Each structure stands twice: as structure tokens, then as C-alpha cells.
Amino acid sequence: MEIILICPFKNEVSIKTSFDILKLLLKDKISVSVDDNLYTEFKKIQQNIEINLYKDLKSSADFLFCIGGDGSMLKAVSFLKQDQIPILGINIGRLGFLTGIQKDKLNKGIHYLKTKNYSLVKRDLLKLKIKGKVDLEFPYALNEITVSRKNTASLISIETSIDKIKLSKYWADGLIIATPTGSTGYNLSSGGPIMLPETPSILITPIAAHNLNVRPLVIPNESIIELEVDGQGTGSEHFLSLDSKLISIPYKTKIFVSKASFSVHTIKFKKNEFYNDLSEKLFWGLDKRN
Secondary structure: OEEEEEOOOOOHHHHHHHHHHHHHHHHOOOEEEEOHHHHHHHHHHOOOOOOEEOOOOOOOOOEEEEEEOHHHHHHHHHHHOOOOOOEEEEEOOOOOOOOOEEHHHHHHHHHHHHOOOOEEEEEEEEEEEEOOOOOOOOOEEOOEEEEEOOOOOOOEEEEEEEOOEEEEEEEEOEEEEEOOHHHHOHHHHOOOOOOOOOOOEEEEEEEOOOOOOOOOEEEEOOOOEEEEEEEOOOOOEEEEEEOOEEEEEEOOOOEEEEEEEEEEEEEEOOOOHHHHHHHHHOOOOOOOOO
């Protein structure tokens, strides 16, 4: 078995954890490849450690191990781009809805991988297209694409159409277009619904909408969403984010959001894992009456 090991956010704790995981993998006689930065960090800890530098992702790697939390998993997607290597997230963060296993259970996870006792979760991505000269190296998002106000305390207006049919003009602080994977992220904190990752849908959730009768909307994932933002406050630009990437674009810019032509796959070891995560990580059912 061959593993690519990445650690998107490098700090003292994550480097030490990564090295512990590396030793665990090598003990099981698993071939491990890392990037230049992680290679250098590992060599500082143990000069004679047996690791490889990967040249590209079109290698014979079986899995990509990503160390961190949900933020690290989002970074892993832009790292993989359109390559279809399954991702195992090893959680050393907090909630970890995207990660597949805790570090202290990795021994068992490796055994499951070797015995093929796992399944893959298909996760759709969103594709962003902007009318104008905005260059994005990776115009895709696993969680959400969001428009929001910039340098103003005033509301922005967001003209929204679906498949060329006008839906609404949202007066709000912003608007979230989320995947089912992203339903447990910014969408959840803004009052949007929770959805299983495999649900073939796109979520539209306003952020602090001025009209109280405006509610989140779930639409088919084959829909094409068109947005155009305007404002009444100071400035002439608004924010546009793709997961953790943030850019500024002018008002009245045409923005198109649709399902990407490819997906990513994450590893899970248990049936009904998502339902268990809701119970454990959101503390559902923790009530004296239960």
C-alpha cells in the first residue's frame, strides 16, 4: 500500500502528530510520500527516516492521508484538484465532519484499509464562473461559495436566478451557496438545513436577511445559479469566497455557480457514520429527558 501524507497547516503540534503517524505507517511497512516542506521537517526530527518525495499525484498512491481538521480537508481538495485518490482525514482539530478517523484509532483504520473494510463517500463540488477578468487557479469549492458585504455596515442586494428564471433579490449581509458537504459549515451557523453528503442538491442560504419571510432553499444539483450583487453603502466591491479563499470583485459582476464535473471521495469505516457524527459532535440527544 502506498500513501501520500499531507499536513496543510504546519505548526509544532501538527508536525509532531504527522511524524507519529509516519512512524505508525512505516511500522506497518507502508510506503509513504510527502511534499518538500514536510520532508524537510521530518528530516530535522530523524535524519535516516525512510520517506519519499512525491513528484505528482498521477502515481500509484492508493490513498491520500490528510492531517488536521475540516480546514485541512478543504485544502486537500485544492491540492488534489481533479485527481481521484480517496482521502482519509485524520482529525486533530475540533468538530471534524469531513475527517474519517481520530488519530488514536488510526491503527484500526489501517487494518480496515488493508482488508478493504471501508466505503467511499462521493462529495460533489461547486464550480465558480465569473464574467470578467478574474483569474482563479482552482475555481471550485467543496463546502460553499459565498457573496458578502465589504467595507460597509449596509445591506447588499443579491439578484438571484436559477436556470435563467428569476428567484429573488435578497437584501442581506450575504448569500451562501453550499454543497451537502458544506451544510454542516457556514450554512449550518446561518440557519440552513443539514444534509447527508451524498444528497444530490445545492443549498441557498441567506445571511441575516432583511425580510424575515426569506428562508433557505434546497434545489437540484444540476441547477445553474446566477448572482449579481449591488450595494448602497460605501465602496464599489463585495467579497466572494470559495471555502477558505477570499477575493474582492466589483458590484454588478455576473457570477455563475453550478455543480463541478468531478467529485472527490472520502473514506468512511462505519455505516451510518454521518448520523453518529450529528449525535456526537452536535450533542444531539444530550438531555436529561433522554
